[in-house]
Amino acid sequence: MRTRVKFCGITSEADAMEAVAAGADSLGFVISKSPRQIHPKSVRDIVMKLPPMVTSIGVFVNENAAYVEQVSELCKFNAIQLQGAENLDEFSFKIPVIKAYKINAPHDLKQLNIDTRICACLFDSKSHDAPGGTGITFDWNIIKGTIFPKPLILAGGLTPANVSEAIRVLRPYAVDVSSGIEKAKGIKDVNLMHAFVQQVRMADRSD
Incomplete structure (x- = not known):
């Protein structure tokens, strides 16, 4: 199975277009407070320029459900990602x-x-200091072999150096990376983006 790639924490149109050129399947935009936060109106402008087949995902941490859905409609997100302790009963789905x-x-x-x-x-990975993404790996063997009712997306400390091994261990539906492809917080590194996708594709071919 082809592993999908999500580049999260996109903060500029330039990074979004480079991510698409590198082969990302999905782009994540952090709306909640974060070093990678981006204003919804800026996201909307970027999303309007994305080519077909590249999905946009709004990332939220402990935000009001009505706000999440309002912003998601404004930005035309294909999906929303909830990173906190949200009550799912409050969402319309x-x-x-x-x-x-x-x-x-x-x-x-x-x-x-x-x-x-x-x-x-x-x-x-779990961190008391980071309600959103942590940028830290966890022991993938903890979930290895577990059958989940929904597709598995793996995040947490992924980089071009370790994503191939992560895929070999878990064979997830998708991998999600943010800090692992950055040269500074909120600023992506073109070479790292391309290297990450290349490693994912190599891992897929190795099966």
């Missing part, structure tokens, strides 16, 4: 929802209750 789950130890997996209304489950 008119837009597909990706829910992030934080994992550091086997007991974290045992305590999971994955909502079947979501379109995919994203696994990231």
Whole structure:
């Protein structure tokens, strides 16, 4: 199966276009407070220029459901990604929802209750200092072999140096990277973006 690639934390049109050229399937835009935060109106302008088949995802952390859906409509997001402790009962699910789950130890997996209304489950490492993405890997073997009710998206500390191994271990539906392809917070590195996608494709061919 071809592993999908999501580049998250896009903050400029230039980075968005470079991400598309590198082969990203999806772009993530962080609307909540973050070093990679981008204004919804800027996102809308970028999304309007994306080519067909490249999806846009709005990333939110503990925001009001009505606000999330209002912004998502403004930006014409294809999906929303919830990174915090949101109450899913407050959402209408008119837009597909990706829910992030934080994992550091086997007991974290045992305590999971994955909502079947979501379109995919994203696994990231747990950090008390980072309610959003952490940029830190977790032990992939914790979830290896587990069958989830929704497609698996792997995040947390992925880079061109380790994404091939991550795919070999888990064979996820998609991989999600932000800091691992940056030269500074919120600014992507063209060479790292291309290298990341190349490593993903090499891993796919190795199966």
